[in-house]
Amino acid sequence: MVNFEEFKKIELKVAKIISAEEVEGSEKLLKLKVSLGDEERQILAGIAKKYSSQDLEGKEIILVANLEPRNLMGLESQGMLLAADDEGGPVLIQPEKNVPPGTKIR
Numbered sequence: 483m484v485n486f487e488e489f490k491k492i493e494l495k496v497a498k499i500i501s502a503e504e505v506e507g508s509e510k511l512l513k514l515k516v517s518l519g520d521e522e523r524q525i526l527a528g529i530a531k532k533y534s535s536q537d538l539e540g541k542e543i544i545l546v547a548n549l550e551p552r553n554l555m556g557l558e559s560q561g562m563l564l565a566a567d568d569e570g571g572p573v574l575i576q577p578e579k580n581v582p583p584g585t586k587i588r
Contacts, residue, residue, distance in 0.1 A: 493548035494587035502535035519584025526559035532571035
């Protein structure tokens with residue numbers, strides 16, 4: 483169990499996908515460039531088997547914004563998107579309506 487004080491440390495924000503491309507040498511990773519309003523970041527996500535790069539551009543997602551960067555296949559990922567685990571593969575968690583990039587999730 484995570485106590486409430488620990489949970490409050492997690493910074494969830496709305497991010498808008500600016501671009502997406504396949505990661506060379508990987509069947510499941512996509513490299514996403516996302517906007518958080520006042521900054522842009524690179525995110526690597528294991529969603530390529532379910533989503534094509536063309537389908538993702540312009541979509542809003544929920545991002546763990548204060549996660550330490552991690553290197554995957556020689557590329558830095560500067561956050562983690564939220565997705566549900568479904569039998570058919572990951573399902574992106576998205577706002578119900580358009581929300582400005584960078585908006586905090588409460």
